[in-house]
Amino acid sequence: MTAFDKHQVACFRFVRCDFAADTGVARLVYAFDHGPEMVETITVPGAPFSLSPERAAAVQRALQLLHLIAGVSYYKAGVPDTVAIDGYAIDAETAALVESIYLHGLGEFAYRNGLNLRGRFRLPVAGEVAPAPALGLQPHALVAIGGGKDSLVSIEALRRAGVDETVTWIGGSQLIRACAERTGLPTLNLGRALAPELFELNRKGAWNGHIPVTAVNSAIMVLAALLQGVDQVVFSNERSASYGSQIPGTGEVNHQWSKGWAFEQAFGRHVQRYVAADLQYYSLLRPMSELAVARQFAKTDFYDAHFSSCNRNFHILGERPVNRWCGVCPKCHFVFLALAPFMSKARLVRIFGRNLLDDLDQAGGFDALLEFQDHKPFECVGEGKESRAAMATLATRPDWKEDALVKRFCNEILPQLDANELAVEPMLELQGEHRIPARLWERVREDFAA
Structure with missing residues (x-):
């Protein structure tokens, strides 16, 4: 050429x-x-x-x-x-x-x-x-x-x-x-x-x-x-x-x-x-937040050993055969954080192979998800308010609140946030426009809301 x-x-x-x-x-x-x-x-x-x-x-x-x-x-x-x-x-x-x-x-x-x-x-x-x-x-x-x-x-x-x-x-x-x-x-x-x-x-x-x-x-x-x-x-x-x-x-x-x-x-x-x-x-998921999707996924462990959202496993020139979760990219950070409120800590750590929230070296990555001193990463991750709500929820859980990044969130970030915007429940509601066929929507709406 x-x-x-x-x-x-x-x-x-x-x-x-x-x-x-x-x-x-x-x-x-x-x-x-x-x-x-x-x-x-x-x-x-x-x-x-x-x-x-x-x-x-x-x-x-x-x-x-x-x-x-x-x-x-x-x-x-x-x-x-x-x-x-x-x-x-x-x-x-x-x-x-x-x-x-x-x-x-x-x-x-x-x-x-x-x-x-x-x-x-x-x-x-x-x-x-x-x-x-x-x-x-x-x-x-x-x-x-x-x-x-x-x-x-x-x-x-x-x-x-x-x-x-x-x-x-x-x-x-x-x-x-x-x-x-x-x-x-x-x-x-x-x-x-x-x-x-x-x-x-x-x-x-x-x-x-x-x-x-x-x-x-x-x-x-x-x-x-x-x-x-x-x-x-x-x-x-x-x-x-x-x-x-x-x-x-x-x-x-x-x-x-x-x-x-x-x-x-x-x-x-x-x-x-x-x-x-x-x-x-x-x-099919347009009316749902990322947290609502995470809650739905957590209802079964059938895919725990098979799924991966880590983009480092996928590359335009071919797959990179690494562990299913690299543990350091924005997708790994977000999926770990989004799933944490909805499944046991033992199960989540088993999926990822380690506890990503107990590693201070990962602070910068999670800060970006929280939109704290950084913007949301250029990745397919949820909104900053979802990450903040998930982290605030973990801060109230005895099995999570002593982990390094959760403790740091409580001490350095949480005091700067509006407590009225940290509830997970409103984010789990089905809302917004979608193109799901009407008869199908009637069937899946109750399923997703359960």
Whole structure:
């Protein structure tokens, strides 16, 4: 590959996308200027697929939407001022959705790299869009699993509600596979191979950083649902995901924007209007806080030896086979703290292999969760008020209050807080907007409230 000067790139091109029903492989092709093509592949098991003309048309609409959304991985390498779509035309509604995903989903990327992306990514509009028809999809849910507690709570809630489901994940993680197999439900492992040229660009000094991966995974699963002929794509994003990091002088930057309500609402509505009228995209946990999810998870120990929310176990270039919990990252800190009020200390320490709250070297990490002298980490963790309430609860428990970080919280942080805002119970209430189908919501609401 010739030298890549990110400051000299003029145009990012969505070159073309195609899907082969006989192999189940989608190809997403991108390029900068007239440089070499970058080809990403998505593989959906179950080929060959026999598609009616109506479903084939919906697959094509979903494929183009995926092409546009997945392009964020490549666009960010150069962040040029001009964007072109070579192979097809899009309408204003699709352009607005994708532009929003790039702007907000690259918020952390822009902040860390000192870039202003507002108004920079603009898609050419050259067509109208017709409302999508219903396809007669079968009642069945593809449920995304990431190996953590949240998706397992959704999977078990759907099981109790009598919803037929397939546990679905993207990529080759053996940890996620083991967790999925533990459910005893049908599984679907979707393949995603990024273009190798992207990693070469990164080595040559391209812009790099966090992307809205949940948006990409959502688009992949919508494509898979249409190929499988099923009517639901289910994620497990709680209402806390809509709350970002408050950065002095900058404002809110949300690491997990594509797990938030704004994305779910816009993407789900777009899929039903313009891709397939009877394909429902929703998060089953949207009305819940992280603490409410933790309480729900703690009700069974069936997954204690299998789940992990530690992101150090997952890497874009492959899984890093370490212990399921590193014990030092923000995810480990938060999951430990969130679960602590709802399960025995012995059980929690057995899961993590040690007591993270009895280690003063971890003080800085927990301070960030508490939003004490630091902002919320750029990670998929709960709100600061949830962490403060959880820590305040532990401060009243005889088995926790003598641990180093709980004792430090009592002495240094608690006196500065409003005691009226430290109760856990109000945070366990189901509230807020969601896209859960009405009949299903009636079934799961009592389950979650119990």
